[in-house]
Amino acid sequence: MKLWMDVMRDIEHVLDDYERIFDAWEAGGIDGLVIGPLFFNQPKLMPGTRFDSGQQPLASFAPNPRVYQQFGVATPTDPVAEVQQQRRLDQMLQAAKDRGWAVWLFQAGAGAGPDATGNPIVDNLTQRALAARMVDALQHYPMVDGAIMDGPEWGYEIAPHHMNHRSYIFNDLPESAAAKCQELGYDYPALVEAKDRLFANFHTLKSSHIALHAHGGLLGGARLFQGDPDLFAWLQFRVDSLTAFFQGIRTQVDAALDYPIKLGVGPRSAAFAPLCGYDFVRLAEFLDILLPKHYFFQRGFDGMLGTIYRYVETLVHWNPGLTDGEALAVVAALFGLSLPNVSNRDDLESALSPEFFARIVTQETVRALAAVDDPERIVPWVDTGRWPHDGDPMSPRDLLMLLQSADSAGLKRFLYHHHGNLSAGEWAVISRFCGTPWRGLESSYQPPDMAVL
Numbered sequence: 001m002k003l004w005m006d007v008m009r010d011i012e013h014v015l016d017d018y019e020r021i022f023d024a025w026e027a028g029g030i031d032g033l034v035i036g037p038l039f040f041n042q043p044k045l046m047p048g049t050r051f052d053s054g055q056q057p058l059a060s061f062a063p064n065p066r067v068y069q070q071f072g073v074a075t076p077t078d079p080v081a082e083v084q085q086q087r088r089l090d091q092m093l094q095a096a097k098d099r100g101w102a103v104w105l106f107q108a109g110a111g112a113g114p115d116a117t118g119n120p121i122v123d124n125l126t127q128r129a130l131a132a133r134m135v136d137a138l139q140h141y142p143m144v145d146g147a148i149m150d151g152p153e154w155g156y157e158i159a160p161h162h163m164n165h166r167s168y169i170f171n172d173l174p175e176s177a178a179a180k181c182q183e184l185g186y187d188y189p190a191l192v193e194a195k196d197r198l199f200a201n202f203h204t205l206k207s208s209h210i211a212l213h214a215h216g217g218l219l220g221g222a223r224l225f226q227g228d229p230d231l232f233a234w235l236q237f238r239v240d241s242l243t244a245f246f247q248g249i250r251t252q253v254d255a256a257l258d259y260p261i262k263l264g265v266g267p268r269s270a271a272f273a274p275l276c277g278y279d280f281v282r283l284a285e286f287l288d289i290l291l292p293k294h295y296f297f298q299r300g301f302d303g304m305l306g307t308i309y310r311y312v313e314t315l316v317h318w319n320p321g322l323t324d325g326e327a328l329a330v331v332a333a334l335f336g337l338s339l340p341n342v343s344n345r346d347d348l349e350s351a352l353s354p355e356f357f358a359r360i361v362t363q364e365t366v367r368a369l370a371a372v373d374d375p376e377r378i379v380p381w382v383d384t385g386r387w388p389h390d391g392d393p394m395s396p397r398d399l400l401m402l403l404q405s406a407d408s409a410g411l412k413r414f415l416y417h418h419h420g421n422l423s424a425g426e427w428a429v430i431s432r433f434c435g436t437p438w439r440g441l442e443s444s445y446q447p448p449d450m451a452v453l
Contacts (some may be wrong), residue, residue: 001407001434004032004379006418009452010090011060013420023180024445025116028427029434033096033149034415036106037139040081059111059236060089063138068113070256071132073125076113083106088305090141093298096141104264108137108147109128120152121245121277122180131252138253138261146262147253148291152245153276155239156268158202159310167301169275170199173237184244186237187230193361194230203318207326214329218299221333235274242277252284264289267383269304271335280371291415292368294380294402296361298348300391304360305348308337312345352394358428365409375412383417387451396425403433422447 005025007014008150014021039057058081067076080086096103109116109130116129134147155169162168173192181188212225212434225231250263267278269292280290297303308331315327322345332338340355342348368378380403384394406414416422424440427447431438440446 001403001411002029002031002102002413003430003434004034004413004415005030005418006103006415007033008037008418010450011035013059013448014452015088015092015381018095019345022096022099022443024438024443026419028431028438029436031100032102032104032413032415034104034106035093035095036108037110038105039078039111040085042323042357058085061086061137063103063113064136064139065141066131067136067256067289068132071128071135071252071287073115073132075136076111076133076229077113092353093141094143097306102364103144104262105137105144105147107140108134109149110207119174119176121154122239123146123275127223127248128252131249131256131288135253135256136247138257146264146288148247148264148266148289149246150266153242153267153278154273157307157310162310170195173234177241180241182236184237184240186233186240191234191237191386194228197228198231198387199223199262202315205315205319205322205326205330207322210322210329214326216333224333238277239274239279239282243279243282246283247249247286260400262288264291264379266291266293268302269295269364271304271337271364272307273386275335278366284377288373289377289379290368292363292364292378292380294382294406294414295365295389295391296352296356296402297384297391297394298351298390300389302389303391304337305351306391307337309348312348316345352398354401357398357405361402362409365406365411369410373392375410379413379415380406381417382414383421385421385423386449387421396423396429399426400429403429407433418452420448420450420452423449 034315038060040060041057056079059078060078060081062080063076065075076384087322093103107317110133112129112133118126120126120130133367138147139146144364154172155167155391157167158169173195176186181191182290209224209337213220246265253261253263264287265283265291267280268276269281273280283290293302295303296305298305312327315330316322316324328342337360337380341353365380368380369375372378382399383389383400384399386393388394389403408411423448427438
C-alpha cells in the first residue's frame with residue numbers, strides 16, 4: 001500500500017524545507033501530495049494560530065479577473081502573499097511533480113469571493129463562483145493533476161448541539177432550497193413536512209416498534225418510520241441535488257479548461273455517505289477519485305464512533321425509557337452498522353478493538369471499492385494520532401490495525417490527514433507499512449506533531 005500526504009494549515013512548515021521532507025516522505029512510501037486551502041499565514045502569526053487569530057490569511061496567488069468575468073461572478077479581493085512566497089510554492093509543487101508524484105489541490109475553490117455566500121448545493125451563483133476559483137487555481141498551477149473537493153454535503157447529525165453546525169440534519173431544508181426542489185421535480189413543502197415528521201418520530205420511538213422493525217432489513221426499517229414516502233423523497237432529493245452540484249462543477253471546469261483535469265471528492269464513510277447525499281456509484285461516473293473518510297474515532301467531528309455516540313445519546317434523551325441497546329438498534333437500521341462488543345454508549349469508549357477493525361474497517365473499505373472499476377480510484381482520508389478532528393486519540397496500534405484491515409480488503413492507497421499533526425508513532429507505522437521503516441535517531445526528518453486542528 002502507498003499513500004498521499006495532505007498538507008494544510010501552515011503550508012510554510014513544508015515549504016521552508018521541502019526537498020529534505022520530500023526525501024523522507026518518499027522513503028516512507030509517499031507518492032502523492034495534496035495541498036490546500038491555498039493560503040499562507042500572515043508573517044507575524046505563529047504556526048498553527050491563523051484560524052484563531054482573527055487575522056486574514058494571504059492567498060497563494062493573485063486572481064485572474066478574466067476567469068471570473070467568464071463565469072459572471074465577482075473577482076475575489078483577498079490579500080495576496082508576496083510574489084517571492086508565491087514562487088516558492090510553485091517551485092515546491094513542481095518539485096513534487098518532478099519526482100513522479102501525484103499532485104492535487106485541496107479545496108481549490110476556497111477564497112471564491114463575494115458571490116460565494118450561499119449554500120452551493122442549491123445556489124447557482126455560489127456554485128459558479130466556486131467553479132471559477134477552481135479554474136483560476138488550476139490554471140495558475142498547471143503542474144497539478146487535479147482538485148479535491150471536501151463537500152459541500154447535507155447534514156448527518158441529529159444532536160441538538162449541532163443546531164448551528166453544518167452537519168445538523170434538521171437545518172437542511174431552508175427556503176433557499178425550494179427552487180432547487182422545483183428544478184429537480186420535488187415538492188418542497190412536502191419534503192419540509194417529512195423532515196418535521198422525522199424529527200417528531202425521533203422523539204416518539206417505542207421499544208415495541210424497535211423490537212418489531214429495527215432488525216427487519218429495508219422493509220422493517222422503513223416501517224420504523226411509518227413508511228413515510230415523502231421521507232424517502234427527501235433522502236433522494238439530497239442525493240439528486242448533491243450529485244447535480246458535483247456534476248455542475250465537473251461540467252463548468254471542463255468547459256473552461258482546454259486540457260483534461262482530474263476531480264475528486266471526499267464523502268463520509270460508506271455507511272453515512274447516503275444520508276449526506278453521496279451516491280458513490282453515480283459520483284464515480286464523472287469524478288476521477290473518491291476519498292471516503294476513514295475516520296473512526298470517538299468524539300470530535302466526522303468520526304464514526306462519535307456520530308454513533310451522539311445518535312444514541314440524543315435518542316435516549318428524547319425518548320425517556322429507551323435503552324442504549326434500543327438506540328443502537330435504530331442506528332443499525334439506519335446505517336447498517338452493528339459494532340462488535342458494543343451494547344451501550346459506554347462500550348463506545350473502548351470500541352476500537354481488533355474485532356472492530358477486522359469487521360467495520362473491512363466493511364467500509366469493501367463498500368467503497370465496490371463503487372469503482374479500479375481500486376486506485378478510492379483513496380480514503382485517514383486521521384488518527386493525538387487529536388483527530390478534535391476527537392479522542394487513536395494510537396499507532398489503532399492505525400496499524402486500520403491499515404492492515406483496509407489492505408486486506410483490497411485498498412491500494414490512502415491519504416493521511418494532515419502532515420501538521422503527524423506524530424512519530426504514526427510515521428513509524430506508516431513508513432514500515434508502506435515503505436522503508438523510519439528510524440528517528442538516524443533520520444534528519446522528524447514529524448511535526450503540532451496538533452493543529
